[in-house]
Amino acid sequence: MSSTDVVVTGLGATTPLGGDVASTWDAMLNGRSGVGALTQEWAGQLPVRIAAALAVDPSEVLERVRLRKLDRSEAIALIAAHQAWADAGLADSGLDPERLAVSFGSGIGGATTLLDQDDILEASGPRRVSPHTVPMLMPNGPAAWVGIELGAQAGVHSMASACATGAEAMALGLDLIRSGRADVVVAGGTEAVIHPLPIAGFASMRAMSTRNDDPERASRPWDKGRDGFVLGEGAGALVLERADHAAARGATVYARLAGAGITSDGFDIVQPHPECLGGIRAMTRAIRDAGLTGADIAHVNAHATSTPVGDMGEIKGIRAAVGDHPVLTSTKSMSGHLLGAAGALESIATILAIRDGVVPPTINLDDPDDRLDLDVAAHKARPLEIGAAMNNSFGFGGHNVALVFTRA
């Protein structure tokens, strides 16, 4: 163990599958779907009328008055971060606040606040616009709130790399600890944009599934019948900690964050590179950064969002960068696509897969694409001894992030 090793000592999440990590992981292992019909009145006019909403609404966790000042993405970031913080046992550990940093992002940010306050502006005039509007919609809001509530003074960082955001937050956390700028980083991603405008926008791109009559079967990565992603909402948070710091306080370690790779396609604002060249470079860098080779990676939690083009490009990439041996899954088949929180939630799934020796299933893979030539844990969780695993996240704009976690 070197002094720059980084380990995971706390996990937190609130997702469409559960209000915490334990319930979310249990749902994943049992192949449950978090996708359902949108019953709001506004949904009737939309081409997409399904989504993966939170299993536990933040109003059940946070007081009403606190929620008045928080965008939904901020509220759930706080819920996940507090869970991770408590899980890590850092509350009364005497951690120097100047050694605590936050790395937390969102793909879209406080869009629902912007839209709701615009409704108020139009209907009632400027004096009725909430004075909390700007701190609620600013993209650094979730990171800032987490930093305020945990008292972080080593820097609060917020990144925005679309659907790679949650993973990039982990990669930055790794850098912050390796470079000596922090001993502990609370890293995560959050997203809450189940609202007609973002849905209409994604739907206009033809990026979303319109399987409105069968919500639980709509997210079906690598299946021939896939027709787009299903929007999900949620937040995930990890406590990353310098390994010797964690050891000195006797912390329980889930896994090691052994490597990260970040690249950009320089290609297209929304289309992934068809040969996954940027993804291959990210995966290759992450494996090398971890001091491993592709042969060491037993499992990949893939980005695979259930879109016709993206899913198969990533398969080519994994084959090229890792090999033909890893057991794949896409937990988005169950959680939907949490956009900026996806990389955080899927990091948690990857870590628990290592800890428990089991790959969570890809549900709805009934009729695999003919080009799917790698092994996927379809339908049922699969026991697997995992020493090292990878999590991929790719985002609009051509952002590619791969993370490698290894057994503690």
Add this chain to the structure above:
Amino acid sequence: MATRAEITSGLAEILEEVAGVNPDDVAEEKSFTDDLDVDSLSMVEVVVAAEEKFGVKIPDNEVQNLKTVGDAVSFIEANH
């Protein structure tokens, strides 16, 4: 014409809604910031809600003079 007690009670309702203040804690001598823990942004919400409730206009340059609940009651009593 509302009495001071009625205005205080109306402010207590607003403070509970906006800032989660226990209505039992609201009294004329209490400071909004020091005693009732109302932050500056929430104070803006209180002012706008009070304007609506009591049909008064509270200019921005007047808000800084409203340190206590009693200050606000007096302003509303004199101007509504």
